[in-house]
Amino acid sequence: MRIKQHPILDFEPKRPILFRYNNQEVIGYEGDTIAAALHAAGIKVLSFSMVEKRPRGFYCAIGNCGSCHMTVNGVPNVKTCLTMLEEGMEVVSMETKVK
Amino acid sequence: MRTTELLIIGGGPAGLMAAKTALEAGAQVTLIDRNNRLGGQLIKQTHKFFGSEKQYAKTRGLTIAEKLITDLEDYHDRLKICLNTTALGLYRDRVVTTVCNDTYDKIHPQAIIVATGAFEKCLAFENNDLPGIYGAGAVQTLMNLYGVLPGKEIVMVGSGNIGLIVSYQLIQAGVRVKAVLEAAPVIGGYKVHASKLRRLGVPILTSTTVQKAIGSLEIEKIVTVKLDSNWQAIEGSEAEIYVDALCVAVGLSPMHQLLSMADIQMCYVSELGGLVPHVSEDYETSLDSVFVAGDVTGVEEASSAIVEGAIAGLMAAKKMNHLHPEADRILCEYRTQLDNLRSGPCGCKIRNGLGKLKENQHVG
Numbered sequence: 001m002r003i004k005q006h007p008i009l010d011f012e013p014k015r016p017i018l019f020r021y022n023n024q025e026v027i028g029y030e031g032d033t034i035a036a037a038l039h040a041a042g043i044k045v046l047s048f049s050m051v052e053k054r055p056r057g058f059y060c061a062i063g064n065c066g067s068c069h070m071t072v073n074g075v076p077n078v079k080t081c082l083t084m085l086e087e088g089m090e091v092v093s094m095e096t097k098v099k
Numbered sequence: 100m101r102t103t104e105l106l107i108i109g110g111g112p113a114g115l116m117a118a119k120t121a122l123e124a125g126a127q128v129t130l131i132d133r134n135n136r137l138g139g140q141l142i143k144q145t146h147k148f149f150g151s152e153k154q155y156a157k158t159r160g161l162t163i164a165e166k167l168i169t170d171l172e173d174y175h176d177r178l179k180i181c182l183n184t185t186a187l188g189l190y191r192d193r194v195v196t197t198v199c200n201d202t203y204d205k206i207h208p209q210a211i212i213v214a215t216g217a218f219e220k221c222l223a224f225e226n227n228d229l230p231g232i233y234g235a236g237a238v239q240t241l242m243n244l245y246g247v248l249p250g251k252e253i254v255m256v257g258s259g260n261i262g263l264i265v266s267y268q269l270i271q272a273g274v275r276v277k278a279v280l281e282a283a284p285v286i287g288g289y290k291v292h293a294s295k296l297r298r299l300g301v302p303i304l305t306s307t308t309v310q311k312a313i314g315s316l317e318i319e320k321i322v323t324v325k326l327d328s329n330w331q332a333i334e335g336s337e338a339e340i341y342v343d344a345l346c347v348a349v350g351l352s353p354m355h356q357l358l359s360m361a362d363i364q365m366c367y368v369s370e371l372g373g374l375v376p377h378v379s380e381d382y383e384t385s386l387d388s389v390f391v392a393g394d395v396t397g398v399e400e401a402s403s404a405i406v407e408g409a410i411a412g413l414m415a416a417k418k419m420n421h422l423h424p425e426a427d428r429i430l431c432e433y434r435t436q437l438d439n440l441r442s443g444p445c446g447c448k449i450r451n452g453l454g455k456l457k458e459n460q461h462v463g
Binding site: 008031044049063 | 247
């Protein structure tokens with residue numbers, strides 16, 4: 001869900017960016033972080049905790065809490081709330097401990 | 100190892116203002132920030148600031164950030180800005196280790212200003228880790244920076260200024276705020292913000308908190324509970340509210356980690372948000388030539404962070420024999436401004452906290 005109208009801010013349409021989340025195609029927009037793009041597409045669950053497999057979403061959105069970590073282009077533990085979205089990114093939710 | 104005269108860690112309101120006064124005094128400055136842009140948390144503040152015109156009152160936070168950044172443009176020959184750069188460590192010999200895009204580096208400056216800000220606290224309740232539960236700052240980032248809504252129906256926990264302001268911003272973005280919960284018997288923030296919400300029909304429930312969140316993969320509803328005068332849950336007072344997001348605005352805690360790592364003298368002061376450094380009048384810590392400014396010295400408003408930054412910038416420059424042409428006059432002015440910002444009933448908590456910190460310093 002994106003903001004359509006806002007009394008103070010302008011959100012002009014931007015260039016769409018195609019990426020993959022758990023092998024499914026998702027469209028984000030230029031200027032999005034990975035987490036913002038997923039969120040706008042209705043995806044709030046970013047990973048599962050290692051032991052109890054509890055669903056995880058982001059809490060702070062500024063790189064402090066570590067709750068938004070995902071595997072991006074094969075690299076685990078990427079802070080998706082800070083990492084800018086790029087064309088063709090492979091984003092996978094983490095479920096097991098990675099070294 | 101890289102060298103610089105003054106290294107400033109953090110490009111929020113405190114760090115930006117510190118850079119400005121240090122540059123004015125003639126210092127050579129390196130400013131590092133882990134984000135891809137400067138401005139810290141100001142860039143998502145769409146509301147107009149209170150206070151005196153000297154701290155940009157009546158101006159929106161994002162506009163203040165733009166001004167502070169533009170002010171630095173005149174000094175590009177003596178200023179180096181490193182974005183996407185995280186400070187990893189601060190050592191007692193004043194070496195700072197950094198990482199930028201997987202490249203590790205060391206900087207050995209003559210003086211340092213740590214302006215790392217603060218992070219959002221969470222609240223202990225059942226299922227507080229469900230997706231859809233966010234800090235108030237996260238909601239602001241999502242909405243005001245990326246234009247993405249956190250949900251359709253939301254409850255805010257905490258009626259301090261942040262809780263009230265972000266509730267209003269949620270409504271501006273088209274989200275339905277079903278209630279604001281406040282564990283204390285009275286509303287924490289300014290009455291003007293609370294009234295704005297009440298006029299829009301948002302109930303502010305005092306002596307009420309969230310007991311648990313319920314949902315399988317994401318938050319679906321919350322259970323609220325009333326609290327008695329001893330902050331204990333009143334049995335039978337539980338109520339359910341359906342939400343697809345919950346926003347937690349229960350305060351911030353200083354980002355003290357770099358300071359603690361260098362074994363700088365710290366003190367836990369709950370009124371200031373957590374662990375804070377002992378500082379001199381010049382904002383110098385117990386470690387020679389390491390200064391601090393902004394929320395890392397104790398959580399306050401951005402206005403105070405700007406003034407503290409100005410003082411720390413001047414004093415760090417002075418330490419390296421760069422005297423600002425009008426140092427005495429503006430220093431006096433900034434100190435008065437800080438006193439004014441902390442005056443009145445709203446500054447009571449900060450004054451108490453700073454008092455405790457000082458008391459402890461004499462003993463310790």
